[in-house]
Every structure is written in structure tokens, then in C-alpha cells.
Amino acid sequence: MLPPQTVSPDSPEEFAAALRAASDQRRTIALFGRGTKHRMAGAVPAAEVNLSTARLTRVLQYEPRDLTLSVEAGIRFAEVDQLLGEHRQMLPLDPPFAGEATVGGVLASNTCGPRRRLYGTARDLTIGMKFATLEGKLIQSGGMVVKNVAGLDMAKLLIGSFGTLGAIVVANFKVLPRPQVERHFLLSFDLAADARAARDRVLRSVLQPQSLDLLNPAAAARMGKSGFLLSIQAGGNRAVVDRYQRELAALGPLSEVDPNWTARLREFTPAFLEEHPEGAVVRLCSTLETAPALLESPAPAVIRAGSGVAYLYFAEASAAAAVLSQPKAILEFSPTSRSFTAELWPSPGADFEIMQRVKRMLDPHHLLNRGRLFGRT
């Protein structure tokens, strides 16, 4: 997935130096991890310098007893997941493309998955970061402790910045103990309203599920199921998880699915994109109240129903236009063909002006990842 002549520096310092060298010569730069998300947030046109973090793969520090982890940005998320698993710990981001995606790419794209309901996203689990600037500097943010307010939280800006401000080279996380038991439940309904009502009752209850997702029939069909689905993952001791089963069963027709279900749900987007080279995915940042309305969409809809973020899947990108016209929608993944020219982020807010100031401060010559950030940089 990486362009030919991609350079992969061996250390954060060399990475910073490579950025500076390219910047000094005013060359355009494309940043990559392992290139899994090339269709996300706007394609980067061919750049003069291609830099990848793929060789920044060291685990710098892992203290299971402190529940903290520091890794270089190019390490695969799956590798981190495995390392933590050996100590019955986890970094529950559930990013798509989990097998190949690098930690840096996960952060830069702010990708996450079902368990965000309970554990939050990258902005909640990242406790420190080092990023390299075009001036060749390595900038620190935060540190290796779980609570820290020393200085500006610049890491927040890099999370979700799609490599348009600088390159994440090291990331520190707080990690969590894995629950003793995790189980996966499905409630399935004939009517969207009933699925929604069940979701509402879970939200208002004392239950604290790890995930809470709504799928419409088109999305359910892609997962080999039918109806409107409420998908719930619960963790805890055996008694706790048994209680989830009891209480959820009172809400509608309940079935239990194997752990593979969540992995497939997490990989819903990659699977769809692979099947549909000319397809597109719209992300709608919505609220708990308004998101369930999207269940009526004829296109497959997966709604993170505990956070209000919804994903809509279009086999033909042109069909996405109507949803995209909603205020907080973006075309998150584009078709592969270059002829596609729709606005990816049709309506940025007024604060976009400040974002542009930030961009100009860190990349005054507009060299980094042109076209990324949904075509807005």
C-alpha cells in the first residue's frame, strides 16, 4: 500500500531529520504508517517525499504494575494488543484495520470501535506523545503518568490530525486490566423504534456495557443476521455478566454471539471497502437522541449508539450526497478512483479558522499530507 521510494527512518530523531530535510527543500511530504487507511480523510496526491513510521517499532516501556505503556508509532496495533494480552491487560480502542494498522496511524486518524462507550477514545487513553515537526524538532506532550497537567496538551491536536501537523513518533498510553469475563449479546427487532427503545433503556439503567451499537437490517445482513440489531458487549466477573444476560433478555429477543462478532463489527468498514472499491463511508457525528433515526437508511448503518457517532455505507459514492449535506457529516472513506470529486467535509464550523492558523503555524508552506483532513488542507 505504500508508494515506491518510501523512506522509513530508524529512530524518532532520524524521522525528525528527514522531515526537516524535506521541508528545507520545500518538498511535499506524504506521511504513512503501513498505509492501511489510504482511502480515509482524502487521498494524498503523489508527494515528492514519502515517509513511513514502519520501522519505528520499539516498545519503549511497559510497566504492567503501573498500567502504562510507551511505544514507537510504527508498531502494529495488533502487536501491542498481543503484548498487553500476555499480561491480561488491554488498550480497548478497537481500531479498524487492526491487523496491519500502526499505533501512530490509529492516533492520527482517531479511529476507534465498539468499546468506546465504556473506555473512551484515543483522546482519553493517550497520556503522552512525542511528535516530530517540519523544523526537525521532537516535541513532547504529557508523560508516562496517568494524571498530568504540566504544560499544554498538544497531543490532543495531533490525535485526528491525519498527519497534517507533524508526525507522531512515540505514544504513551494508560492501559486497563482485562475483565475476567467478556460476553457479546444481540437483541434483534423487527422495528427500528423497538431497537431504539431497548437502547434507551440500557442507557438509563445502571448497566455499564463496554459497547452499545445499533445496526440496521442492511448492516445486519452484511454480518449474516437480520432485523434491527442492538449489539452489546459486557465485561466483569461471572455474576455481573450473567446479570447482563438476564436484564437484556427482558428487553427483547436475546442471543449470544461468539467473541469473533466484535472483531467483525470492528472490521465492518475495511470489509465493506474491500468489496466496494467505488464505495464510500460517511461518518455522521450525531447525538444519542438523533443517531437512531439513521436506522431507517436504506444503506447499511452502524451506529455507536452509546456515543452518537454513526457510519453509513454506500456502494456508490454518489448516493452519499444526501447524508453528506447534514451539518456534521464527513465522507470518511472515499472511492479509490481519482475522478471522485465530492466535498469530503462540506460544512466545517467557524472554528475552522483557528484550525487553519494552527496548520499555518506548523506547516507554513503547506507541505504535509496535502489533501488530507478531508480535503481541507
Add this chain to the structure above:
Amino acid sequence: MLSAEAKRKLAAVVGPQGYLDQPEDLLLYEYDGGVDKARPEMVVFPRSTEDVVAIVRISKEYGFPIVGRGAGTGLSGGAIPRMGGVIIGFSRMNRILEIDLANERAVVQPGVVNLDLTVAVQGDQYFFAPDPSSQKACTLGGNVAENAGGPHTLAYGVTTNHVLGLEFVTPDGEVFTTGGKEADLPGYDLTGLLTGSEGTMVLVTKVVVRLMRQPEMVKTLLAIYNSTDDCANTVAEITARAITPVAVEMLDGVMLRMVEEATHAGFPLDAAAVLLIELEGLSEAVLEQVEQIREVCLACQAREVRVAKNAEERDLLWKGRKNAFGAVGRVSPTYYVQDGVVPRTQIAPTLRFIGQTGAKYGLTISNIFHAGDGNMHPIILFDPRQPGDLEKAQRAGEEILDYCISVGGSITGEHGVGMEKTELMPHLFTEETLAMMRRFKELFDPEGRLNPGKMLPTGRGCLEIRQPALGPSSIVY
């Protein structure tokens, strides 16, 4: 100096009841909860975002510094007008604008008192998670500026994890909103950058926060120890055994005795240290964890583990914890609180170092802190009338923070750098990093008019510590 003309214009914006400019009134605004002092030339109390804009424009026109202020409970001198100028007090912008339980959100003005938000929603079984020990007084604006924490942030995260959007006024007088009720809005996370910027980049005029559903069951335990080391080791052991309390607070013997005298919360007077541990969640989880915690504490040589039997007993234990600073005020005229953080496994050696440092300088240092996340709060008692005492206290504080850094920690977990720790920032961050922070500050505040002399090194030594801030007669928490 603030010109008479500028003063007149400011007064016209906020009205005759909306400002203070008499020396006896200004005196009350020359300190916060910390130990530094500087007097403002005027304090203005806007009622709306428009008022804030008008005030900021006057500041721009006449070139005087402005400093936002919530309740003034900050412990690092954040709300002190270090370079003089005008304080913008947010106490009249204290309305909860919207409670939106269906979306688990509230929209508030910055002057809303932290606890008032929880009180407003607790009847519906919701709460606002960040709970600084000062929550009866401190404001959401101050919480956002400092990225405040509290005992329960161990499980629920600090302020930044619960703030989804802001409305703010830049030092140029522009108004922006960023973020909103929705999560994951595209673009750079300005909300995340500005939360914790210590009132040095923008003035916050509206905050969108997350509300959480109350847990089914809460259990509070008190574990009592004859050795501080054993107490500290319990914290690491709890983590190692994958037990996840929502709060783990530690009080050492010195602190216990002060707290008990002041609050009669039932803390044992002869113990070396105690842990106050809270568990929340589904009853099936909490009941199991109570037993697990008891087991860990006893395995770590706790001499006794008590479980609060009811809400009254629990409230009493927490009252002891949250009134601690008031209790210190009864004993020592002046004290100096530090806020370093260490990895959880380093708590025991850090406490030993703090003890040695106190002995070295002949100062009493007591400890009451958020042990669950390694956030130390050594409270250094000193007598400002004793020549040299405050310098000793300062030096002891610095040595403790340097120790925290040396074991992989930080100089502040929740109180902020303020004007107190600016010169320690280079111990933690490289010159390049500090330069980058300064560029961000300048991007928002090119003229350096908003809360100057904070958060970043000024190149000058620390200002003198002069006066007690929170004395026995101040607000009791």
C-alpha cells in the same frame, strides 16, 4: 497602570454593581488558594459573552493584562494578576444553560460551581464526574482551565475527558465555539488543546460537558496501617491484582490527626496511614471487590479494614478527606501544597523521600493525596514569621518535584503550573517543547495580555511566598 478612561469604559460595560476598584475590595483578589500574591487594579464581573468581548476589546485598546477568575480556589496562582491589570470574575456567569439527559450532556456558563451541576442532575440519577475536593466552591471555568481532577478521576478521568465543547473569547475579542454535544467532530481537537491551558490562551464563556449515570452501588472502605510503606504498597498491589476502585485516597499519620481533630470523622489517631477506598458499579461487582480489597489490604499488613455501613458513615469519611485543607489551616498558619505525580509503584519510595526532605529542612510535611493515580499532595507546613522558613519550604517543594520527575513522573497532576512552577518546567520538558508551547500561546495571544507570566518559564526566579492564602477562617471544604 490602568488609565481613568479605561476604568470608566470598563465600568460602563458591567454597570455600577459589576466591578470593584476600592483597595479594600481589591485586597480580596490578590491571592487564590496558593501562596503567591499580586493585586489587580480592578475586578470586573461580566454577565454575558458580549460583556466579556467588550472587556477584552478595552484591554486590547489600552494594552493592560486581563486574568480570568472563577472561585479563586486554584492552588498554583493561576488567577493572580502577576503583571497587574484587570481580573475578569465569572461569578455572575453562573447559569446552567441546558441539562440534556437524553444526550448525557449539560451546557453551562463558566461560573457554575462544580458541585451545583451534580446537584442539579442527581435527582435523575446522573452526575458530573470530575470532583475536585474543592467542588463546593470551584467553578467549571476554573476546572476547564486547570483540567481539574479529584478523587474519582481515577476511574472516570479528569475534566478534559468530560468536556466536549467550548465557547471562548480570544484575547483579540473574537468569539468561537469548538466541539459541541457530538463526539469525534472532524478537525483539530481545539477543545482538547484549550482544556488545561490555564487561562492563558482564551477566556471560556460556555462549556459542554458529559453527564454520567450514577452507579447502582457504592461502598467505601477505610484501611488502617501501622506503616506508611505497607499502606503505599497496597496501592500498587491493588493495581497488580486488577482490582479497579473508583477512588483510592491516602492520608498519613500527621494528616490523620489534623483531620480528626477538625472533623471527628472517626479516623484512628495512632495509625501511621490510612487508605480511603471507594468501589462503585453493579452490586455483583462491588460486593466481590470489597472482599478482594479487604484481602489485599490485610495481605499488605493493614491492621484493620472498615467498611462504611451506610451513607452517613461514608459521608463522614469523605468529609474528613475533603475538609483536610481546612484542618491544616487550624494547625499551621501557612502551608504549601505540592502536586507531583509518580508511577503508582513509586509511591512508597516517594513518601520516604518526602519524609527525608522534611527532616532535612526541619519542616513538618503531611500527605493527603490521590494515591490511586500516583498524584501526591505533600503539604509543607511552615511559619512565615520565622526568617528563612518559606525559602526552606520552597526548596523542599522543588526537591520533591525533582524527585517525582526522576522516577518518571510529573510536577503537577491537577493544580497546574500557574505562576508557582514556571521555572520547573525546563526540568520536565526540552527547550524545543517549551518553545512550541510558547508558540501556541502566542498564536492565541500575540500581545501576551491574557494571564501573562503563567505556565511557561519567565526566566525569573520564583516570586516570594508571602502570605497564607487559605487560613482557618476561609471557606471550609
